Amino acid sequence: MKTFCILSAFALLGTCAKPKYTARIQTLKDNIKLEDSTFVISYANTITSDELSTHLYTFSSKDFEGRRVGEPGQKKAAQFLKNYYESEKINSPYGANNYFQNIPADFFSDGFKASENVLAYIKGSEKPEELIIISAHLDHLGINEEGKINYGADDDGSGTVAIMEIAQAFNMAKKEGHGPKRSILFLHLTAEEIGKRGSEYYVLHPAFPLENIITNLNIDMIGRVDDIHKNNKNYIYLIGTDRLSKELHYISEKVNNTFFNIDLDYRYNDERDKNQYYTRSDHYNFALKNIPVIFYFNGEHTDYHQPTDTPDKIDYKLLEKRTKLVFATAWQIANQAKRLEIDANNKYLN
Numbered sequence: 001m002k003t004f005c006i007l008s009a010f011a012l013l014g015t016c017a018k019p020k021y022t023a024r025i026q027t028l029k030d031n032i033k034l035e036d037s038t039f040v041i042s043y044a045n046t047i048t049s050d051e052l053s054t055h056l057y058t059f060s061s062k063d064f065e066g067r068r069v070g071e072p073g074q075k076k077a078a079q080f081l082k083n084y085y086e087s088e089k090i091n092s093p094y095g096a097n098n099y100f101q102n103i104p105a106d107f108f109s110d111g112f113k114a115s116e117n118v119l120a121y122i123k124g125s126e127k128p129e130e131l132i133i134i135s136a137h138l139d140h141l142g143i144n145e146e147g148k149i150n151y152g153a154d155d156d157g158s159g160t161v162a163i164m165e166i167a168q169a170f171n172m173a174k175k176e177g178h179g180p181k182r183s184i185l186f187l188h189l190t191a192e193e194i195g196k197r198g199s200e201y202y203v204l205h206p207a208f209p210l211e212n213i214i215t216n217l218n219i220d221m222i223g224r225v226d227d228i229h230k231n232n233k234n235y236i237y238l239i240g241t242d243r244l245s246k247e248l249h250y251i252s253e254k255v256n257n258t259f260f261n262i263d264l265d266y267r268y269n270d271e272r273d274k275n276q277y278y279t280r281s282d283h284y285n286f287a288l289k290n291i292p293v294i295f296y297f298n299g300e301h302t303d304y305h306q307p308t309d310t311p312d313k314i315d316y317k318l319l320e321k322r323t324k325l326v327f328a329t330a331w332q333i334a335n336q337a338k339r340l341e342i343d344a345n346n347k348y349l350n
Helices: 002-017 021-030 037-044 049-059 062-067 072-087 153-175 197-204 246-259 283-287 316-335
Strands: 100-103 115-122 127-137 182-189 213-219 235-239 263-265 293-297
Touching (some): 021 246, 037 153, 049 153, 062 072, 072 115, 127 197, 127 316, 153 182, 197 283, 246 263, 246 316, 293 316
Parallel strands (some): 235 263
Antiparallel strands (some): 100 115
């Protein structure tokens, strides 16, 4: 009986000594301090619907022939991105003018030809070894059996041009002495449409050690409105935000609540969701390596994977606002005092 009482006392002491989980979550939230609020909005405002539209009408034009993996249209899309980064004087992590991570044909199946990821990079000013990856896939479905082009304006031209504008904004900040403290990799991935193979190849052959990656913010379809939100288009689905890092989730929410007030819809983040979107875009290959992710997504619509996914159907003001949210989230993660932590390493949760 005496032994039982002593053990019970120690158990009670342990319970009292460690704050309840809800209190720990609140402490985590209270310790998120937004960085450089004036600067982040100033540079976010350089992201414009006009520039997004200009880029997207080119990227999802007939000249790119639907950007099927390894085909001339996809090669043209990769070259378009390389030319853009060179014109903006945003470097490649590989040095010189080598912006391509070449993927051999034998990595693919079903007769797909060799392809390439496109990488651009801004080195951090204080903690360059710590890396944020902002990704989108550059490929699409090509030309269908009826000879019609699958233009892929939303899927994923919208994510592609969002990254272009985000990179330009960060580069402008750097030129004016306000560059990110941590490094940022702008990663345009091929072969998402054939099973996320471009991101699979990247995590097997990373430009920087995987342990240096803080987070992957993946953008796949953010230019349209789905049927669920036809009466309230001020939304975006976020998937994966809290799966590995509650800190990432609450940073995302605080950035949004402070600057944008977009309705963040988490219904597809439910692990029981029958669509399983969490596993269906490039962020998943990073999550499998225990790297926290956010997947930004507007949901499916009637033009999904159809030749009718064209740039005239994009809501460019909405695309602008959503792009600014990704930029501001990346800004916070790049510039906050301490590195973003996975839950297992977060002192406020353990």
